[in-house]
Amino acid sequence: MNALLECRNLTKSYGRKPALSNVDLTISPGRIVGLLGPNGSGKSTLIKLANGLLTPTAGEILVCGKRPGVESHLAVSYLPDKNYLNDWMRVSDIISYFSDFYQNFDASRARDMLRRLDIDERQRLKALSKGTKEKVQLILVMSRKAQLYLLDEPIGGVDPAARDYILNTIITNYDEQASIVLSTHLIADIEKVLDDVIFLAEGRVALVSSVDEIREKNGKSVDALFREVYKC
Amino acid sequence: MLNKLLKYEFKSTGRTFLPVYGALLITSFLTRLFVFNKDFSNSFFLSLFQVVISSLFGFLLMAVCILTLVVSLQRFYKNLLGEEGYLSMTLPVRPWQHILCKSLTSLVWYIFSSIAAILAFVILAYEKGMLGDFFKAIVTLIRRGSLNAQILTACGEFFLFAALGILAFTMMLYASMALGQLNANKRLLTSFGAFLALNFLVQILMGVLGNLAVQWVFPMSSRWALNVALLLSIVVELFFLAGFFAITNYILSRKLNLE
Numbered sequence: 001m002n003a004l005l006e007c008r009n010l011t012k013s014y015g016r017k018p019a020l021s022n023v024d025l026t027i028s029p030g031r032i033v034g035l036l037g038p039n040g041s042g043k044s045t046l047i048k049l050a051n052g053l054l055t056p057t058a059g060e061i062l063v064c065g066k067r068p069g070v071e072s073h074l075a076v077s078y079l080p081d082k083n084y085l086n087d088w089m090r091v092s093d094i095i096s097y098f099s100d101f102y103q104n105f106d107a108s109r110a111r112d113m114l115r116r117l118d119i120d121e122r123q124r125l126k127a128l129s130k131g132t133k134e135k136v137q138l139i140l141v142m143s144r145k146a147q148l149y150l151l152d153e154p155i156g157g158v159d160p161a162a163r164d165y166i167l168n169t170i171i172t173n174y175d176e177q178a179s180i181v182l183s184t185h186l187i188a189d190i191e192k193v194l195d196d197v198i199f200l201a202e203g204r205v206a207l208v209s210s211v212d213e214i215r216e217k218n219g220k221s222v223d224a225l226f227r228e229v230y231k232c
Numbered sequence: 233m234l235n236k237l238l239k240y241e242f243k244s245t246g247r248t249f250l251p252v253y254g255a256l257l258i259t260s261f262l263t264r265l266f267v268f269n270k271d272f273s274n275s276f277f278l279s280l281f282q283v284v285i286s287s288l289f290g291f292l293l294m295a296v297c298i299l300t301l302v303v304s305l306q307r308f309y310k311n312l313l314g315e316e317g318y319l320s321m322t323l324p325v326r327p328w329q330h331i332l333c334k335s336l337t338s339l340v341w342y343i344f345s346s347i348a349a350i351l352a353f354v355i356l357a358y359e360k361g362m363l364g365d366f367f368k369a370i371v372t373l374i375r376r377g378s379l380n381a382q383i384l385t386a387c388g389e390f391f392l393f394a395a396l397g398i399l400a401f402t403m404m405l406y407a408s409m410a411l412g413q414l415n416a417n418k419r420l421l422t423s424f425g426a427f428l429a430l431n432f433l434v435q436i437l438m439g440v441l442g443n444l445a446v447q448w449v450f451p452m453s454s455r456w457a458l459n460v461a462l463l464l465s466i467v468v469e470l471f472f473l474a475g476f477f478a479i480t481n482y483i484l485s486r487k488l489n490l491e
Contacts, residue, residue: 014416014417015417052321053322053490054488084315084318086244100239100240101236102323
């Protein structure tokens with residue numbers, strides 16, 4: 001079984017400050033992985049490296065066995081923790097855009113999810129509230145039939161009810177051969193959908209484990225363990 | 233993929249250019265109506281309007297000239313290296329397609345801007361029969377032998393030279409921005425520095441080539457000397473264009489560092 005994401009001695013520094021140091025990771029197909037850690041621990045940096053938006057300072061990162069490039073862009077569906085869509089576009093325009101560039105984009109699935117959340121396609125993005133915009137972005141990303149989903153803070157600005165819907169959408173929509181990496185602070189909410197967790201601290205891997213193992217070995221939830229590990 | 237990129241690029245940039253072109257042409261028409269050979273010195277408001285319209289016309293004309301350069305820079309930076317880069321640079325599209333898309337779009341808008349400016353003047357100053365006079369003049373020139381094959385070829389070469397010059401300059405700007413984003417902290421400053429450095433390189437190379445040209449081409453007594461000179465200039469521009477393209481492509485492919 002080929003690893004979907006592989007990091008070998010991955011290091012990324014901005015000037016003298018290392019955002020990631022000697023990270024070794026493997027993510028296999030069919031897993032929902034939580035990438036957890038406090039602010040500045042390197043979660044976003046790792047995800048950006050996997051998308052080819054950053055270049056490693058040392059080591060390497062491979063997506064489906066290759067350096068990030070055109071093939072990996074097709075295989076990866078990425079949700080950035082940023083306002084990356086053109087604000088003047090309408091939701092329908094963005095759906096056309098995704099359909100145009102991604103062969104594996106399922107426009108009807110996207111439209112269906114938007115309808116269920118009462119989001120009007122004809123609205124321009126800049127007219128949407130922050131939470132609604134985030135829902136739109138997530139729906140677009142999850143409507144792609146990708147092999148690896150990289151979601152950077154997918155539920156941050158969203159209300160709890162929508163959070164449940166979104167998490168449900170995530171687990172019911174993904175292909176069992178695919179993997180999802182969720183980077184977030186809101187562990188208590190997503191813990192129930194995770195298979196594995198990776199804890200990052202100051203750019204290094206602090207812990208890699210399955211959720212079951214954590215519960216068995218430590219007798220506590222991932223959220224509780226996180227608070228312990230990262231106590232200020 | 234390139235077609236799709238071009239489609240969206242024209243859609244995005246058209247929203248800026250077309251209204252400005254429209255405003256320019258309307259103002260040009262209004263200036264012709266109210267300002268040219270019109271004396272409104274007895275009416276305060278109409279004189280004021282004359283001043284306003286003429287100033288607006290001058291401003292829009294200047295705006296159209298600078299607009300293409302500004303938009304060209306802005307689109308490359310914003311769409312590929314800014315927040316939109318998170319979308320653009322994760323599309324299943326090769327960097328060279330992005331670069332080609334942006335530069336071709338720029339070139340097209342440069343051409344359209346020139347046409348808009350020319351149209352503005354035509355609207356301003358057109359008198360009945362001007363077009364007829366223009367064609368008569370051309371026919372006369374052809375009859376006299378002044379517009380022969382050599383001159384026409386030179387004209388063609390000149391347009392190609394101008395177009396490639398714009399493309400090469402645009403590509404130099406792209407290369408500067410690409411080099412600038414290598415430095416995560418001081419992107420703007422580094423871009424500016426890179427631009428100066430590249431400009432310096434170009435000047436040196438042009439100096440060297442200029443010397444060679446003076447030695448080899450200028451002494452050519454053939455009437456085709458102009459054409460040869462233009463042809464050589466085109467080759468030099470292609471060389472610079474390829475060089476800057478290579479730099480930009482390499483950096484976007486292997487050394488990307490989005491904020």
